[in-house]
Amino acid sequence: MERIYLDHAATTPLDKDVLDAMLPYLTTEFGNADSPHAVGRKAMMAVDRARDTVAELVNAKPNEIYFTSGGTEADNWAIIGGAYAQRALGKNRIIVSAIEHHAVKEAAEKLKKEGFDVVVLPMNEGGRVALSDVKAALTPDTGLVAVMAVNNETGVVQPVKEIAALARENGSLFFCDAVQAAPYMPLNVKDWGVDMLSFSSHKFYGPKGCGVLYIRSGVKMDRLIVGGEQERGLRGGTTNIPAVVGLAAAYAKNVATMSASNEKIQRLRETFLSEILTLDNVHINGDSENALAAVLNLRFDGVRNEDLLYKLDLEGVCIAAGSACASASVKPSHVLTAMGLTEEKARASVRVSFGKNNTEEEIRRAAALMKAAVETLRKF
Ligand SMILES: Cc1ncc(COP(=O)(O)O)c(C=O)c1O
Structure with missing residues (x-):
């Protein structure tokens, strides 16, 4: 795979x-x-x-x-x-x-x-x-x-x-x-x-x-x-x-290639979002006007982030529920709760972070798999 x-x-x-x-x-x-x-x-x-x-x-x-x-x-x-x-x-x-x-x-x-x-x-x-x-x-x-x-x-x-x-x-x-x-x-x-x-x-x-x-x-x-x-x-x-x-x-x-990578990552984010935001009850956590393109924190109400993460992992898509250092812990993210999210909303949030080697094709496929996974998990 x-x-x-x-x-x-x-x-x-x-x-x-x-x-x-x-x-x-x-x-x-x-x-x-x-x-x-x-x-x-x-x-x-x-x-x-x-x-x-x-x-x-x-x-x-x-x-x-x-x-x-x-x-x-x-x-x-x-x-x-x-x-x-x-x-x-x-x-x-x-x-x-x-x-x-x-x-x-x-x-x-x-x-x-x-x-x-x-x-x-x-x-x-x-x-x-x-x-x-x-x-x-x-x-x-x-x-x-x-x-x-x-x-x-x-x-x-x-x-x-x-x-x-x-x-x-x-x-x-x-x-x-x-x-x-x-x-x-x-x-x-x-x-x-x-x-x-x-x-x-x-x-x-x-x-x-x-x-x-x-x-x-x-x-x-x-x-x-x-x-x-x-x-x-x-x-x-x-x-x-x-x-x-x-x-x-x-x-x-990194410094020499930064502006080209940033432009590419911006396009990948837009592609990903254009697909994902067609779902109902999905939110971007954090002020996206003041955020880097590479990191996207998404909340899918009604879905537990760990379920989404494991389901996507089985399908070959690697994302995170929060920071890697804390991903083994069951606590909701201190970052999201400090921003005023309830524990439940923090637990419905995942982090997707793009890189310069990702391709448009990968991004489209990942977004489609994520959408399908959210729809399946919401049925339960
Ligand atoms: C904001 C921030 N600070 C510090 C660290 C820790 O860096 P390292 O993994 O090199 O110990 C990380 C790693 O995730 C980070 O994202």
Whole structure:
């Protein structure tokens, strides 16, 4: 059975050019970047080139780019490392949005248990943060504000530049999880005005287990992972050179091909919607005027998302009920409930996420199968 993969917000396949860039570092060029000899120096040069590439593409300096084991580590580090460093400066309050990824949400919950004053920003119905809520939450003892650029379940884009400006005026750090933005929006840390920003390689056809945390120079940060002097003494652990090389190659290709991919994905979304919206009682969750084309959150009233997901899986169509990290849990999505959906409505919602390699033909077939599956499930 030919599978139709519509879960690109969970992960993407490795690009062949990226694999080619990585292969030497998985085979002949196996050095440890910290070894003080020729084999080590070659490895270090590869890491330096990758860092330079990423820095240039996000408008940062190379020494502001830290490689991590992925988006989760980068998010944990920004929140926990940032909050601890701010506490040392006398600031005990952190503000996070209600729709953050679990990597931010649970880091903030950990800090709350440790005595930090954690404020969770509410959402409007469309899944966006209101600037008035940010203003109301900011206090002189606010050390850190975290709002993601694009939500992973709805694709809704947040007013990051405006929130960053409010945080800056208040003397608070601003962290942006840009994991879902990176594949589709040019990242520019200076223009966005962020102090920290994370993204992850496997969302743009790079290897899994590799991410970036940008930390503006001058920002005080505690270490999250101790045990080595790598990443300028701030993140211990032997550098995963093939992954770092792959991340940089994938990100460079992603930036170079972004506008063509975005146009294609926009057309695929329109094709899909033109078919699906002919069903009764189907809704798009989230403000689609302010959402990326690649992520579509649909609600089919009267259908349980897990039933739809399993039925489509049997028919070869891969979609998600929410974020991949939470898909094994039976809880309704915290993102959708924060937007005001009832638990029942949240459980009637699925996420479809398109990719640059999907074809029109696949999209038409997936939409027809989804329509038929919804009609069948509604009969029960
Ligand atoms: C918004 C967001 N942040 C963080 C992560 C975690 O990234 P990683 O899978 O690299 O740990 C994800 C992954 O789904 C995500 O969508």
